[in-house]
Amino acid sequence: MRLEHANVAVSDVDAVAAFLVDAFPDFRVRGGGSKANGERWLHVGTDETYVALEEAPLVDRPARELYGREPGLNHLAFEVDDVDALRERLIAAGHLDSTIPNDHPHRRRVYFHDPTGLDWEFVQYLSDRADERHDYDLA
Template identity: 45%
Template sequence: MVPYVEHANVTVRDLDNTIRFLQTAIPEFAVRHQGQQPTHRWCHIGTENTYLALQEVVARDQIDRTPYQDLGINHIGLVVDDVVQVRERLLSAGYRENDMETRHPWRQRIYFYDRDGIEWEFTQYLSDDPLLRNDYSL
């Protein structure tokens, strides 16, 4: 068996907004299950083999985190078949794109923020060759 990431667990402000964002970007993602705890709702969304475990934040006055400077998730990367289609769907739905430079001959990447300000990376690989897909020389 080849090891792989089965899931990531992410706390979000509004579960429904994040589900809507993910299904706009990747319509194939399905809610596998969802539930209610005494303090928050949660769900698993993805495919049969991999998913994101989402839970709503427990209400509090502020979140103390500066992305890329403090501990925590900076972005979550998802592989897609066509980043152009993902971009079109997300922009049409009113989501904000991070316009950082991502040129590479063997992969296309785009970054978008959901309604909670969580950054999501979508990557389309342009080669099946692992040496090219994982090239970091550029």
């Protein structure tokens, strides 16, 4: 089993697509178009996995607080081979590092906001052992 794609509503499909390509140089825009109401969509990823971005117009209400008490997506997390290289790429491209303090002997995590304010997590595992990778007492 694997996650084939995630579908995320965003206020700026082009900005989020550029963020994902900055994070993952092997990502590309696989396709795109417009929905019946004229709002745009893009599929950004590889031949095997992608993120579907759907344009969602901003509405006149307060933005949802990430990690707050309102239901909704807080972040998507991607496993990467080299979290330091990813961090360097995203900082060099001007993206906002939102990494919360975290220290674990068997995994390293960084977080970044995309240009629309969504949070994305990237994790590098330092162990092949499931009991070490998924040890939550050391976090």
